[in-house]
Amino acid sequence: MTSTPQTTPRERAARGFLRAFGTEAQRLSRAPARVNLIGEHTDYNEGFAMPCAIDRDTVVAAAPRDDDVVEVLACDIGESLGRFRVGDAADVSGSPQWLRYVQGMVAVLKAQGLAVGGAQLAIAGNVPQGAGLSSSASLEMAVGQALAALNGWQLAPKAMALAGQKAENVYAGCQCGVLDQMSSALGVDGHALLLDCRSLDVQPIPLPEGTAVLVIDSKIQRGLVDSEYNLRRQQCEAAAAGLGVKALRDVDDALWSRRGGELDLVVRRRARHIISDSRRCELMAVAMARGDLREMGRLMRESHWSMRDDFEITVPAIDALAARVQDVIGDAGGARMTGGGFGGCVIALAPVGLVDEVRSAVAMDYRSPDGREAEVHVCAASGGAGVLA
Ligand code: GAF
Numbered sequence: 001m002t003s004t005p006q007t008t009p010r011e012r013a014a015r016g017f018l019r020a021f022g023t024e025a026q027r028l029s030r031a032p033a034r035v036n037l038i039g040e041h042t043d044y045n046e047g048f049a050m051p052c053a054i055d056r057d058t059v060v061a062a063a064p065r066d067d068d069v070v071e072v073l074a075c076d077i078g079e080s081l082g083r084f085r086v087g088d089a090a091d092v093s094g095s096p097q098w099l100r101y102v103q104g105m106v107a108v109l110k111a112q113g114l115a116v117g118g119a120q121l122a123i124a125g126n127v128p129q130g131a132g133l134s135s136s137a138s139l140e141m142a143v144g145q146a147l148a149a150l151n152g153w154q155l156a157p158k159a160m161a162l163a164g165q166k167a168e169n170v171y172a173g174c175q176c177g178v179l180d181q182m183s184s185a186l187g188v189d190g191h192a193l194l195l196d197c198r199s200l201d202v203q204p205i206p207l208p209e210g211t212a213v214l215v216i217d218s219k220i221q222r223g224l225v226d227s228e229y230n231l232r233r234q235q236c237e238a239a240a241a242g243l244g245v246k247a248l249r250d251v252d253d254a255l256w257s258r259r260g261g262e263l264d265l266v267v268r269r270r271a272r273h274i275i276s277d278s279r280r281c282e283l284m285a286v287a288m289a290r291g292d293l294r295e296m297g298r299l300m301r302e303s304h305w306s307m308r309d310d311f312e313i314t315v316p317a318i319d320a321l322a323a324r325v326q327d328v329i330g331d332a333g334g335a336r337m338t339g340g341g342f343g344g345c346v347i348a349l350a351p352v353g354l355v356d357e358v359r360s361a362v363a364m365d366y367r368s369p370d371g372r373e374a375e376v377h378v379c380a381a382s383g384g385a386g387v388l389a
Pocket of ligand 1: 036039040041042043044176177178179180339340341
């Protein structure tokens with residue numbers, strides 16, 4: 001949901017609630033967006049990824065109803081109002097996309113045997129839309145937290161993340177992995193998360209002191225993202241099947257040198273990206289733990305090249321943006337495209353002293369293919385989803 005300047009999502013959700021429903025909200029929940037530092041498309045290959053939650057949130061103001069009707073106000077989408085019965089939540093035909101995430105969470109949580117009653121919900125946020133920062137996962141996690149608070153139960157963050165992934169897969173029509181929901185559910189202030197997408201173990205690692213997290217929105221809308229995303233998934237599955245393993249996570253050096261050459265050339269390049277980017281995550285964790293921003297930057301550069309040449313999910317304007325930012329940072333840090341690809345954001349980790357220089361270079365030298373300037377967000381690594389009040 002996009003922001004209106006000067007007001008926080010919390011204020012807008014609370015005020016919207018009052019306007020739409022005529023009473024004060026009783027509960028407030030929030031969930032952050034995320035940026036992935038390294039490890040792209042590795043999640044559905046059961047490899048490693050390294051995201052951090054960021055200080056851009058979706059907030060839900062909520063109160064219970066005494067029947068089974070859920071009324072939802074989308075403060076940032078023209079104050080649209082959605083309405084459905086808990087028992088009919090699974091029927092998303094005819095619902096706008098934003099409401100499907102809410103219906104999906106209700107349907108999935110209810111199917112797990114959790115009590116879900118009627119509710120009034122008002123949603124506001126400041127997560128840039130369509131920029132690949134997981135506004136949808138933050139919506140799912142904030143709604144999940146609101147439903148937990150209203151109905152008097154709790155769900156472990158990992159279980160909430162899996163519920164969000166299912167809501168998205170089944171009801172919102174996106175075959176995403178679990179990266180986005182895990183990041184939003186389990187974020188830790190000041191930390192990146194080394195996420196093992198097979199075991200779902202999460203290791204928080206502090207970002208090195210003095211490191212700026214720059215999220216640079218290219219303003220290139222992520223065209224073809226669904227079809228290309230699904231195609232990449234199929235190619236990865238074909239690679240795993242061709243190598244006789246459950247997932248690309250299981251490919252070690254010996255297997256790769258013995259059998260990698262048997263794969264179709266394109267499928268081989270896709271697999272090479274996944275295997276190498278998952279390893280880069282592990283190396284990144286080691287470098288980050290010792291505060292080595294230079295090595296982290298080197299790994300980020302390699303990751304970008306791997307996405308560009310092997311996985312082919314970058315576009316020329318994003319390559320140019322990442323390269324320009326990298327020019328400014330030199331070998332003191334790194335820049336790479338982040339997220340599913342075909343547009344969206346560049347993530348840069350750089351010494352804080354270089355932030356202004358990055359801003360000027362981007363303002364001076366970058367325009368999207370349709371002539372738009374990039375937007376530079378200086379973010380803080382944030383804590384995960386929860387109830388505010
Ligand atoms: C999107 C998906 F939703 C994630 O699951 C992940 O695959 C990511 O693209 C790429 O790393 O955000």
